[in-house]
Amino acid sequence: MSVVGVIGEILITAGVVTLLYVVWQLWVGDIIYSAERNATGQELSQTWADEYAPPAATPSPTPTDDLPVEPVTAAPIILPQPADTETFGVMRVPRFGADYYVPVAGGITRSGTLDHIGIGHYPGTRMPGEIGNFAVAAHRTTWGKPFNRIAELRVGDAIVIETDGGWYTYRFRTLEYVTPDEVEVLLPVPQAMDVPAGTAYMTMTSCSPMYSMTERIVAYSVFESFTPRSAGEPASLTEAVT
Amino acid sequence: MYGALWRVLPGPWWVRVLILIVLIAAAVYGLVFYAFPWVSQFVNPQEVTVQ
Numbered sequence: 001m002s003v004v005g006v007i008g009e010i011l012i013t014a015g016v017v018t019l020l021y022v023v024w025q026l027w028v029g030d031i032i033y034s035a036e037r038n039a040t041g042q043e044l045s046q047t048w049a050d051e052y053a054p055p056a057a058t059p060s061p062t063p064t065d066d067l068p069v070e071p072v073t074a075a076p077i078i079l080p081q082p083a084d085t086e087t088f089g090v091m092r093v094p095r096f097g098a099d100y101y102v103p104v105a106g107g108i109t110r111s112g113t114l115d116h117i118g119i120g121h122y123p124g125t126r127m128p129g130e131i132g133n134f135a136v137a138a139h140r141t142t143w144g145k146p147f148n149r150i151a152e153l154r155v156g157d158a159i160v161i162e163t164d165g166g167w168y169t170y171r172f173r174t175l176e177y178v179t180p181d182e183v184e185v186l187l188p189v190p191q192a193m194d195v196p197a198g199t200a201y202m203t204m205t206s207c208s209p210m211y212s213m214t215e216r217i218v219a220y221s222v223f224e225s226f227t228p229r230s231a232g233e234p235a236s237l238t239e240a241v242t
Numbered sequence: 243m244y245g246a247l248w249r250v251l252p253g254p255w256w257v258r259v260l261i262l263i264v265l266i267a268a269a270v271y272g273l274v275f276y277a278f279p280w281v282s283q284f285v286n287p288q289e290v291t292v293q
Contacts, residue, residue, distance in 0.1 A: 009243040017273065024278045032274075108291045110283065122291070137291045142282070147290070183292050206290045213289045 025142060033144030037118045041090040041101030048164050052229050072231035076129025076200075076223075077165040082106030082121060085113055089128065089163040091136075091146075094241045095153055102146045104161065108137050115143050125186055125203075128161040128168040129226050132188035132197040140206035140217070147206040150219050151175065158236035159202065159221050166228040169236040170202045170221035177208055178216050185218045199223060 082088045084107035091102045102118040113120035119138040126132035138146040153159075157172040178185060185205065188197035200223030208217035227234040251258040 006243045020270065020273060021278055021281065024274055025282065028274065029278065029282075110288070114290065115279075115283070120291075139288060139290055142288060178292065180289060180292055185292055205292055207288055211288075213287065216290070216292055218292075 030142065030145055034146075037103060037144045037146065038099055038101045041092075041103050041118070042099075044087065044090050044103060045101060045162055048162070048229070051164075054230060071225070071235060072227060073225040074166075074228045074231075076168060076226035077163075077228075078130045079127045079163060079165075081123065081127065084109070084123075085117060087117060088121075089161045091119055092160045092162055092237060093153075093157070094237060094239065095157045096149050102138070102144075104136060114139055118144065118146050122186055126188070126200065128163065128202075129200055129223060131200050133186060133190055133201045133203055134161075135186045135203040135205070137205045140208070141210045147204060147217075150204060150206055150217055153219055157241065158224075158239065159204075160234065160237055164229075166226055166231075167234045167237070168226050169224045169234055170200075171224050172219060172221045174220050176218045176220065178218055180213065180216055182216070185216075190218075190220055 079088055082105065085105050087103045087105040089104040091100075091104050093100050104119040104121060105113045105117045106121050106123060107113045108120040108122055114137065119136050121127075122135040122137065125135040128134050140147045140150060153172045153175070155172060155174070159170045159172055161168040161170070176185070176191075184191050184193065185203050187193065187195075188201075189195045190201060190203055202221040202223070204219040204221075205216050207213060208215045224236070225234070248258060251261055253261075
């Protein structure tokens, strides 16, 4: 067996492994990781549902009234800032599918949160439901690509953060494309310097164009309501997306 | 290299093919779940945050 023959076989092997890598990075890896994310998120959601003990039954209003049932809302529970890689919620977006359950954790490092958990919360920005800006980031391509379909959001789409205590419904407003250094998108009122916030906003950032680092895509949403766990899943999660 | 591997493997040809399939599956598993994720952080410098 010649030395050249062995070198040739090694080169062919390297070529096959490289092709396998490309297939994994662009296709197989996403299938594996997104399934993993959704499973973890769904499990968390189920755990919270199981752990929840409904308070002692209160006398229900007389069942004779045929008025439409008002959705139950409450003042939002404001969670403390999470530690790095600490999962505190699950993002659910009907536009992205009924099985979309991506965990949200503290920190925006790739090695800690974005590659392995899913959606990362910018440390120091507000928490869900809090007046000001709740800012998160996630991959748009590779690593399960949680924000892959961010550009498909339409005005009014529900983006729900589920936590231990309940559901925070945000409504999508608009997209923006910015350069990577534009941290003003994270301000309490996005893009407005020195303006005190009067409402709760959510900023989602991801890469743009896909597979590139030259720009960022930003999605803004406005907080609508908080549904406590005692009231059950909000209608915003099951409403039809057209 | 692969010729030598073929000669080292025991048994009739179909046993060798079976062993090879298992070996290839093990190699692909190791690549997909350990090697590729590790390599990815160097060759796929995706940035999704503003800073």
